[in-house]
């Protein structure tokens with residue numbers, strides 16, 4: 087018999103239990119939707135509030151972290167079907183039919199169906215390819231933070247942080263509070279960035295986020311860490327592993343700092359892998375220098391029945407994400423006939439007001455902390471794709487021999503075909519093509535992604551037996 | 556106005572091979588490709604270079620193509636990643652053995668000897684990693700596999716080096732008669748030529764229909780799986796007479812698995828879906844045939860758009876309604892191996908209206924009027 091038809095059908099499947107996904111689950115429960123929440127992590131919280139329940143919102147990680155505890159508690163109280171440790175590795179869609187979600191739980195493949203799928207995948211760090219970035223000892227600030235929050239691992243050797251953005255300040259403060267030593271911060275935001283940001287200052291002030299921002303900067307200054315400003319280029323050097331970092335400022339000053347641990351960070355970009363594998367249309371966001379999905383007012387993507395909320399739809403932060411998650415659920419509840427139009431709009435009005443206020447503040451942050459190393463001229467020898475070890479020079483060579491877009495680069499060089507599915511090289515490949523062809527990134531586009539979004543063992547299908555067929 | 560002796564619609568392997576062979580005979584060529592060279596079936600196929608188990612009508616063409624594959628580097632100045640690893644098709648049970656017996660009678664009856672029976676011992680020696688439940692196989696030692704994108708691009712590059720003009724991305728509209736020849740409107744203006752070649756793959760049916768000879772072509776989307784790299788464990792390409800699978804390890808160690816499992820194709824949207832509910836059975840077969848795959852992880856899947864004819868062989872030959880138009884489309888999921896010879900056949904037809912290879916079975920006439928519906 088065809089067991090496929092028996093896969094349970096939910097009103098709503100929420101992928102991700104971070105700020106957006108948790109709030110969406112609470113809203114879905116309030117609207118009486120049969121919802122399921124799927125998250126790869128073992129516990130709710132997403133990136134920003136990772137491990138929040140077990141850690142009890144450790145004070146050393148700061149107030150913005152502690153806030154997550156209340157969200158997690160509300161989520162636990164409301165959610166009926168929450169499946170931690172569940173990777174959603176593909177979503178099959180067809181018009182006018184419930185979507186089919188392919189899952190990986192433990193060592194087993196599973197599936198379920200849902201009339202609406204809300205993806206709340208959060209953000210991923212912008213890759214910062216600089217010479218030496220692939221050496222052991224070079225990592226991202228996010229990876230360092232994950233160690234702090236999850237395993238509570240504190241690096242013993244002095245760390246150099248390079249890049250810019252609020253998360254860099256935050257990590258420095260968290261590291262110091264945990265007892266780590268920070269040798270220096272190589273700060274890459276150009277001093278002139280202020281001028282571009284000032285027109286957006288009123289919005290930022292109105293958004294209220296400035297309070298937390300100012301507090302963070304005060305805490306950072308109080309650490310008395312050595313900060314090298316206006317850094318325009320860095321290079322991580324070492325024999326087989328990071329041993330030092332060299333830098334050059336826009337003013338021409340240069341220096342070298344001995345360190346075995348360099349953490350890079352120039353902001354975050356939407357995590358779009360799943361949405362792209364589904365086929366959702368994406369567009370280039372110039373202000374954030376990143377691609378994001380094209381979304382309607384209720385988080386609707388270009389694919390029927392698939393919604394996106396939170397940073398995965400465009401970077402707006404942990405205060406905006408819950409609002410976007412709830413709005414998407416209200417839109418879905420109306421589409422499924424559970425709310426009338428006036429009910430939906432009535433419930434949505436205060437949420438949208440708050441969200442708009444926060445979004446107005448975002449433009450200021452975007453202007454103040456533009457990516458710099460991640461947009462700087464890339465030497466030919468730098469590895470762009472870590473899985474297939476493709477260099478910037480190879481990408482330029484392929485463009486010269488006729489590759490017009492990322493998918494041709496993939497076919498020419500296997501770049502982006504490795505297990506990471508292009509997560510580390512995607513923005514860089516698009517940028518290199520755009521530079522070489524002299525056209526905007528919007529025109530170049532991105533890799534076409536193929537499921538699964540993460541590797542799936544063959545035996546996981548066998549373990550599932552006929553249930554999945 | 557732009558003119559050429561031959562206007563080719565489609566930049567897959569058949570369009571590119573046609574361009575190359577036409578240039579080798581001194582004919583001027585324009586190739587019009589709506590996306591980019593090798594964007595569709597020709598760039599995403601399994602790369603199987605196979606004569607083993609071909610439709611009887613295709614065997615003479617596949618033989619002639621195999622001869623060109625042997626010297627592919629002379630032809631296109633690139634080795635195309637071609638490796639002569641052999642192809643094997645195993646029997647896993649009694650039905651498979653019966654199929655092998657019938658196949659041997661057919662092929663030997665036609666006077667061919669490229670498909671050899673091998674018993675279990677020889678099989679396990681050739682493919683030590685294969686499961687011991689296999690009972691024997693047919694084996695073509697000088698079949699193999701190649702890199703599809705690289706091959707198709709090599710044909711395009713060599714054709715261009717010899718003076719063929721490639722317009723990409725550039726969509727061709729339907730050909731229309733003009734004087735004694737043809738005009739093809741495109742995104743970059745109208746081109747006129749003495750002859751037009753329809754190498755439009757899954758889209759070839761639209762061109763034929765516009766010329767008044769519709770065919771029952773179906774756009775299909777064969778699906779493929781690829782694993783993370785593994786230590787080398789198998790050389791030949793392996794298929795089965797009992798179950799749908801085609802299995803090979805790439806030179807880089809990743810394992811590429813297909814075998815004709817189909818999903819939904821949307822040719823108008825350039826989209827082909829992957830449906831894991833179907834692939835589940837392919838994964839089961841894989842684990843049965845190669846126990847070493849218990850350690851494998853799928854890193855990618857894809858599907859490509861291909862045109863399938865109801866009798867599973869392509870349309871090759873002159874149009875019945877439009878003199879000066881030649882068709883070569885609908886290769887029904889096995890046209891990669893035929894690429895090198897396909898262009899030579901078309902060039903023969905362009906040059907002299909005839910070819911020495913037996914192409915009658917591929918004529919579009921088989922679908923004319925009621926003929927097809929009555930025969931089927």
Ligand SMILES: Cc1cc2nc3c(=O)[nH]c(=O)nc-3n(C[C@H](O)[C@H](O)[C@H](O)COP(=O)(O)OP(=O)(O)OC[C@H]3O[C@@H](n4cnc5c(N)ncnc54)[C@H](O)[C@@H]3O)c2cc1C
Nearest residue numbers: 565567569589597600601603727756859886889890891892
């Ligand atoms: C997943 C998969 C696996 C396969 N495995 C094998 C294998 O192992 N061995 C084998 O021999 N074969 C295999 N095949 C089949 C093989 O790939 C095809 O038969 C072959 O590539 C067909 O080549 P083509 O040039 O006819 O078509 P295509 O490669 O599809 O080229 C046709 C081109 O025409 C263009 N076009 C269409 N309409 C227009 C227009 N109006 N204007 C401009 N351009 C147009 C299209 O964009 C397309 O690029 C496989 C196919 C698939 C999909």
